[in-house]
Amino acid sequence: MAGQGSHITAMVRSHASGDDEAFYSVALQIAAREARQGHHRLANDIKKAVDSSRSRPRGPLAEVTALPRPRGDIAELVEISNPQERMRDLVVSPELAGQITHVIQEQRQRAVLIEHGFVPMHRLLLEGPPGTGKTLTASVIASELSLPMYTVRLDSLLSKYMGETAAKLRTVFDEAATNRAVYLFDEFDALGGDRSGNDVGEARRILNSFLVFLEGASAESIIIAATNHRAILDRALFRRFDAVLTYSLPSSKQAQTVIRKRLGSLVKGVSLSGLGSCSEGLSHADLVKAAESAAKSALMRGDATVTRADLESALTVRRSASLT
Structure with missing residues (x-):
């Protein structure tokens, strides 16, 4: 009962402070405890309620x-x-x-x-x-x-x-x-x-x-x-x-991830390996700007994807600017 009381107290405090994640975390702890005691249906109901609440989209208003x-x-x-x-x-x-x-x-x-x-x-x-x-x-x-x-x-x-x-x-x-x-x-x-x-x-x-x-x-x-x-x-x-x-400048592998995250389907099927010489010394923000520049070049000429040449050119220009 003492453990249950502390969980309830924690839930009330997290709810009062508007800390949804803390509230969900305590609820899942209760679900785990109920599962250990053999109350699997109740544990599953609690987990489903938490998952449903977490996945509910928040509207713009x-x-x-x-x-x-x-x-x-x-x-x-x-x-x-x-x-x-x-x-x-x-x-x-x-x-x-x-x-x-x-x-x-x-x-x-x-x-x-x-x-x-x-x-x-x-x-x-x-x-x-x-x-x-x-x-x-x-x-x-x-x-x-x-x-x-x-x-x-x-x-x-x-x-x-x-x-x-x-x-x-x-x-x-x-x-x-x-x-x-x-x-x-x-x-x-x-x-x-x-x-x-x-x-x-x-x-x-x-x-x-x-x-x-x-x-x-x-x-x-x-x-x-x-x-x-x-x-x-x-x-x-x-x-x-x-x-x-x-924090530090991104590695070659991290640079590839940054570019892919920014361009998505625009860079689908394009190999980004070996771009290290072009991206070396660039920050995450620099990489994003270079990726956006490459995307604009491709879209303005009517292409649906960015080429490796587009990226190499944009990265080189960005690197030259960052070194000046």
Whole structure:
């Protein structure tokens, strides 16, 4: 009965917080327990109910109305979106995919973890070259957890007056404590850059304010900071995050996957092996742009598929541009 009570408590909490995945996860745990006790019909009914609810499409109207409407000071500090990208859309190394999946799983099981006195990972630092999937990862985490994403506008956040910036930072973290969502600080090095040189004073106090707010950040939301320049970040930042995820340029095999995902049937039957010399040094974003350029060339001349020559040409042009 104690185990049943804890499951019910976890389900109520996850339902109250709007965390559907956590709710489903606890329901499946109950189904597994019932199956072990020989109650197979009940277990199957629970599983079918979960599968049916998960597969029910969300209409466009539901997606729009689900978005919160911030008012007051927070409205000018964030941009809110409802991402639809999923893990299958993310092309990264197996190790990195495993780390991201683990974060998502902890969040889905957050009610159970909190019930037993543990806190799920909710402060992440994503670092790596531009265009390698950091912002997409934030979108994937939000989508997989059925949460909105708040992208913090650093241009509105930063002020030459430290008191104003600290107050704005507090506004963002207060919002994160009351409205569960993914909060993305993109191009975070603008805020968290190393201040050990001559640039002290106001900038150092702004960073210290962020560190204080991050240290005490509520586990209600997921705080994600993304940077292209790990080397210039203040060292004090790293120990404040629950996990640091490192991104890199795609391998030759990953490059092929990115191109195929973007072009779909337009590249059906086309061999992409051996394109490494053309794609070397290109980011995921570069590869997508090159694939789109190749597709446009093929479609404008009336072809239904992209040729290997189209891809080689587009990749070469993109690579030359990225090296200049």
